[in-house]
Amino acid sequence: AQSVTQLDSHVSVSEGTPVLLRCNYSSSYSPSLFWYVQHPNKGLQLLLKYTSAATLVKGINGFEAEFKKSETSFHLTKPSAHMSDAAEYFCVVSDQSDYKLSFGAGTTVTVRA
Amino acid sequence: KAGVTQTPRYLIKTRGQQVTLSCSPISGHRSVSWYQQTPGQGLQFLFEYFSETQRNKGNFPGRFSGRQFSNSRSEMNVSTLELGDSALYLCASSLFPGGQKKETQYFGPGTRLLVL
Numbered sequence: 560a561q562s563v564t565q566l567d568s569h570v571s572v573s574e575g576t577p578v579l580l581r582c583n584y585s586s587s588y589s590p591s592l593f594w595y596v597q598h599p600n601k602g603l604q605l606l607l608k609y610t611s612a613a614t615l616v617k618g619i620n621g622f623e624a625e626f627k628k629s630e631t632s633f634h635l636t637k638p639s640a641h642m643s644d645a646a647e648y649f650c651v652v653s654d655q656s657d658y659k660l661s662f663g664a665g666t667t668v669t670v671r672a
Numbered sequence: 673k674a675g676v677t678q679t680p681r682y683l684i685k686t687r688g689q690q691v692t693l694s695c696s697p698i699s700g701h702r703s704v705s706w707y708q709q710t711p712g713q714g715l716q717f718l719f720e721y722f723s724e725t726q727r728n729k730g731n732f733p734g735r736f737s738g739r740q741f742s743n744s745r746s747e748m749n750v751s752t753l754e755l756g757d758s759a760l761y762l763c764a765s766s767l768f769p770g771g772q773k774k775e776t777q778y779f780g781p782g783t784r785l786l787v788l
């Protein structure tokens with residue numbers, strides 16, 4: 560079965576500075592990887608996904624993530640944080656073993672003015 | 673295209689009662705998955721339905737059940753509610769079962785259930 564580890568439970572950045580959210584995965588098969596964002600009292604919104612095409616994936620709102628098979632990582636970055644980026648972010652993996660989505664524990668991002 | 677809708681958005685129940693939550697997927701999507709989100713356990717998979725058949729089930733007791741109708745709308749039911757069932761229940765839809773063919777799941781806003 561697959562699993563995900565988000566290495567930081569909380570990240571705090573200043574507005575205008577880069578954001579890095581770290582995610583490591585475990586999968587016996589070629590995985591699909593996703594990043595979702597959840598704003599307070601809202602559902603999850605897809606930021607981007609990797610499905611074995613280009614290893615650098617660009618998503619919405621200026622986010623991107625790089626799939627590194629050798630490091631089993633799928634870190635999420637944004638060059639310049641905005642106040643509206645304050646939210647919880649989930650790294651998610653699925654593979655052909657059972658097609659279920661496995662969620663990381665989440666990383667809460669706060670953005671300081 | 674309208675997104676995933678869930679009703680009701682908020683619910684308050686007491687222990688021992690039962691509850692039914694509803695989810696309408698994106699038009700054309702035939703797969704519906706349900707998740708429970710709590711501060712302590714995070715996001716946990718409940719079950720998935722595709723073409724009215726349960727395809728996958730998470731590790732939850734039999735008090736949690738679901739079904740899917742011919743129009744792909746889905747309901748989940750929790751019987752004999754416990755305090756620990758208080759959570760945000762999220763529904764997600766996709767064209768095909770989650771993960772298959774690299775499908776993306778699209779989430780609804782959730783139903784927040786409080787059990788007193």
